[in-house]
Amino acid sequence: MLTQILPGFRELRTPLATGVLWLLALWVALGARVPSRAEAAGFARRVYDLAELVGRPGVGAVLIFTAYIVGSVVSIPANQLLREPPNDAWEPGNVLPDRWPIVQGRPVLMRYRSATVAAGYPAFADTRLLTQQAWADLQTHVSTNPLLLWLESHRSERHRDVAERILLRYVLEELGQLGTRLHAKNSTLYADHDRLMAEADLRVNVGAGVAVLAVALSARVTPLFLLTFTMSTLLIIMGMARARQANDVIVQALVIGEVTSTALTEADGAVEALNATTEPVEHPTVPMTQ
Incomplete structure (x- = not known):
């Protein structure tokens, strides 16, 4: 059962983690402009009333869903960073x-x-x-x-x-089509490819999200937060390395005749x-x- 759940979880974690980082960056950049409950009027007041009605669990669910949607929009495949520009x-x-x-x-x-x-x-x-x-x-x-x-x-x-x-x-x-054929031909090899590519996407997109959050914090708090660009760069480099390993699985499947x-x-x-x-x-x- 765990093996059936994990692939689905891998599909959720990258957009969710990415969306959380981007929402945090948005809150850091624009949070000061959001009126407090005492100052809220009109639409902002109704939002506070709705939040009180659904309670903290409801607000948390809305934030998680919003983070997932935002992350799905801004996420990019790790392979996109490895593609050679067209000659x-x-x-x-x-x-x-x-x-x-x-x-x-x-x-x-x-x-x-x-x-x-x-x-x-x-x-x-x-x-x-x-x-x-x-x-x-x-x-x-x-x-x-x-x-x-x-x-x-x-x-x-x-x-x-x-x-x-x-x-x-x-x-x-x-490579993309070969991966699909591998899924139908050898689920074990494809599981290795899928796991590595999911880790690659997670590292690349979290690294990009950390960079965006660092820019927002450096503008609002202190420029020292720009030092976190080092961690962001390392995450992206690690993600690209994982993507290469995932592509290697497909190539080896081609070499040994698992796919054509x-x-x-x-x-x-x-x-x-x-x-x-x-x-x-x-x-x-x-x-x-x-």
């Missing part, structure tokens, strides 16, 4: 598609416009979404794709290198299409002299 050089609008296989509706191989051909393709040697070990494992896994091997043997190492980078980006874009990537599957199918359409090269025959 325009890789966008379809800035490249000319070559006549090569299509994966997920996008050309696997692309070339620059003539003005930037000499610059080559942008570097893609690392990602903030994964730990170094998981990134190395993913690169090794993708490098064995039949499409890359076909390109290396039938075209050039450059074609293979570019296709590998693009496939790696496609796989990273699929749509991009890699379509790349496999592209090889079959290439083999079917590739015409064998005919070498001219030299007549033998007697």
Whole structure:
């Protein structure tokens, strides 16, 4: 029963904790402007009357619900901080598609416009979404794709290198979908991923909430509260590290075959299409002299 309750609790704790911190910051910033019960009139007076009618438990329930709503609005996924900014050089609008296989509706191989051909393709040697070990494992896994091997043997190492980078980006874009597939395929691995990601979201959003509260306290009380930015920064860094570990679980599930990537599957199918359409090269025959 506890295992059934915990996932639901993890869904509640991040927005609730975040909302409490933001409401505290709002109270510190604007609390002095709220009239006391003796000074209240009109709508403010009716609010005090309603609070007296429902009692402290009712007021507490309203505050908890409000904190949850506020936290749900202002919370951000920890993975959002790890996403690389889009590189325009890789966008379809800035490249000319070559006549090569299509994966997920996008050309696997692309070339620059003539003005930037000499610059080559942008570097893609690392990602903030994964730990170094998981990134190395993913690169090794993708490098064995039949499409890359076909390109290396039938075209050039450059074609293979570019296709590998693009496939790696496609796989990273699929992390969310891979997590959903893992949930259906292996609940134990998904539970590890979900727990780590929930801890990541909690640390990142609590860190951000502490920073907002520190700003409000420094403005109202003393600038010394800005020192708590150190704790806020540490919480956010710890949250990002947890998010990488959560993503690592998905990558390892992909490597061991628990889930499959749509991009890699379509790349496999592209090889079959290439083999079917590739015409064998005919070498001219030299007549033998007697």
